[in-house]
Amino acid sequence: MISFMSNPLRLALSALTISLLLAQSALAQPFTVRAKSAILGDVDSGAILFEQNADEVAAPASLTKVMTLYILYEAITNGDLTLDSTMMVSKKAWKMKGSKTFVKVGDRVRVEDLIRGIAVQSGNDASIVVAEHIAGSEAGFADLMNAKAMQLGMSQSHFANASGFPAPNHYTTARDMLKLSSAFVANFPDLERYSQLKEFTYAGITQRNRNKLLWRDPTITGLKTGHTDSAGYCLIATNEKDGQRLASVIMGAESSRVREEEALRLLQYGNRTFETLRLFEAGQPVRSLRVWKGAEQTVNGVIRDSVVVTIPRKQRGSLEVGLRYDDPIVAPVPQYAQLGSLVVKLGSESVVERPVVAATAVEEGGLVTQLLDAVRLQLGW
Structure with missing residues (x-):
């Protein structure tokens, strides 16, 4: 005793x-991840199970959209919006480059379709539609994103837009992305399902989810991919197995294949080596x-x-x-x-x-x- x-x-x-x-701190770092930075954590206990350059500042690319969805999901949870609410597509949203949902200027699009467009298709255009509806402008929405980041303890992050389009003052770290994704999984269990959809068809165009881990492992529950030339290949991968919920973040990998292999390796390491007790x-x-x-x-x-x-x-x-x-x-x-x-x-x-x-x-x-x-x-x- x-x-x-x-x-x-x-x-x-x-x-x-x-x-x-409880001796994670006593365990030696088991391997090196093939990415600029990475981290693995337990959603429910907050334990950090692996980290590699986790505080290195980097461009988040479309991992940004997890924050965009977070703010949208809060509005739904608070009763300010429903899945059947509609949002107007502006010319700015319609003209947005990069990955698209292919919403049309002047149309009113259901919130649920915008969610699928962001979570599955990584639509930059759908992200701007959400931002402009909630905050009046994308710049105003970025202010909301930064306020939420501060609330979640994301002290090394700053958001300039809703999509992750490259910008000088748009940055984060793997540790901050873990904080965001853990809060996302914990606070919106009923809405997390959209990140698990393997494809979505809008405007007659079917696009597959870029998170190929959804096809490789049945325990995968999400969450978001990202890629730009400056950010490299990024991935937040979450899973649930035997009552344990883990989240891994890979930033700056050299290819989509590498980010998937390394994220899955982290999750499997966490499931194999650790257990969660309530x-x-x-x-x-x-x-x-x-x-x-x-x-x-x-x-x-x-x-x-x-x-x-x-x-x-x-x-x-x-x-x-x-x-x-x-x-x-x-x-x-x-x-x-x-x-x-x-x-x-x-x-x-x-x-x-x-x-x-x-x-x-x-x-x-x-x-x-x-x-x-x-x-x-x-x-x-």
């Missing part, structure tokens, strides 16, 4: 004392704790945020889960007052620490209860 803290704090081992080792869900009781001088003798301590860890499959034996809390807990106890912390430890190191709060309020007890508990506390009963 590991002693987390000395008195007056007490440690109560959880029923979920799992002997598993120790506690948000709101789940951790333990019933004694309350002194209260109208109730106990209160449930619950976790406000989910506790998810990623562990190496071959190293099990050092992970312990415990509750560290102040003793005694004396009424009144407000609802959601912090009672202590759930601590996940690996050896002598704290891996995860999450607040444990009171599920309900506990008011002060009557005079007799308070007097009796005061005596008990004094005598150490």
